[in-house]
Amino acid sequence: MQQPIAILDSGVGGLTVAKEVMRQLPREKIVYFGDTARTPYGPRSSEEIIRFTREIVDYLIQFNPKMIVIACNTATAAGLEDIRSRVEIPVIGVINPGARAAIRLTVTGCVGVIGTEGTIKSKAYDQALKALSPEITVISEACPRFVPLVEKGNFRSRETYETVQSSLGHLQGYPMDTLILGCTHYPFLTETISEVMGQGVTLISSADETAREISAILDKKGSLSQGDSIPVHQFFCSGDTRIFQLITHQWLGKQIQLSPVVWQIPTIV
Template identity: 55%
Template sequence: MEQPIGVIDSGIGGLTVAKEIMRQLPHEKILYLGDTARCPYGPRTGEEVKKFTWQLTNFLLSKNIKMLVIACNTATAVALEEIRQELSIPVLGVIYPGAISALKVTENYKIGVIGTEGTIKSKAYEIALRSINGSVSVSGLACPKFVPLVESGEYDGPVARRVVAETLATLTNKELDTLILGCTHYPLLESIIKKTMGNAVKVISSGEETAREVSSILYYKGLLTNNSTIPEHEYYTTGSSRIFSRIASQWLGKKMLNVQTVRIESKTESLL
């Protein structure tokens, strides 16, 4: 199947998932759409998040994708089930894969989850973790300052170190042995988060397990590409293509990216 895989996110954070899909499935083409103009989704109402997620989804459906990955934890918590029921193509979120990854490595079953206000309020990770293992202890913490740090590109400096240390202070006495990065933006802060939490805490992001799920689903449904070349991925943003390209190039390790700014509306989309 030569159709591309669609990946949507509230901003650039979903690139952490897209990067892992590229690594595990190098011949699959990816269409990435980040809603940077309306990021972050965490403080928004569930109704808004669902509306925005459907707009992003419909844009990529118009590009004839064969699978949709909702690489935003807030959108996954709010809209995954509805979109999955409505679409005929496979739809995958990032919360369940993240929960599986954490349960694979925890030893004392005391797991922390950091995420946006929307994700933490939904208790989506707690529900997912306890659906697999009912005895797990889950400590959730909203980190509303993290996404703006990443979206601004200020995720590796003294300001980021101070914000992360101050935000995570309440988790350092919880006897956690595993911490889930419950937002796909947070892996860009992973090195600082690891230093703050200490060597005894394993830090988990959902990208690797999500990519593994993508591979399994495509194989099972006979949708894997027959292409033997490395494709040129396409990147769309609702905000500044220049800022998106700068951060994405740095994170993905690629100098030239095909980035276009698009206007997302209720029923129509247009290139700016």
């Protein structure tokens, strides 16, 4: 029986990680949980986020996963160490992979980070970046209005452009050449963020980078899937299934056939 990779998120943001895992590791089976009933996590206390994260991990562990991916920056900042101390399997978050990619790519040494209030207030990216490379300058900005736009599926409207412009416009005053999308929801807004930031700034998606590290760590442990059968992924959410299904289809549907997908709603809320 093929052990899956368990991916959890506060909502649909972690689908950006799931999509990259499907693309970079097409042999791996995914079990995904989006806590859409309690999104956004950004404004919540870290105690509450840790409690929610534990509940979801307790739910996902029944699938006997070989790895747990906390595909939410806010939950990584609050709960990564807590979950690591509670389970035997590898647990990876989305913050250090993004930090590593920024260090690799920056030339000016000035790196921007945008995320939820929780992530930015935790200074998790500042710490991760400076632990790796003490000379890096970090400019952080909380963007609390982005996640609600994404959770509604509002990726490319005039409202979205104006929200992004008013949140990020002032960052252009810095010599930054690299901007970490420090929230797995933000890749849904990549085009708009690119337009506002201009060509001189490379956007780093924690999703792409995390998928690469999942591959490296499973490879190092010798636990990459060897099978030739097409994996059957499973998706769960705690809230309204209709909009979740819509966004999942819109985001994953173009490239990947999800067949059969099992939709089930656990009753943890």
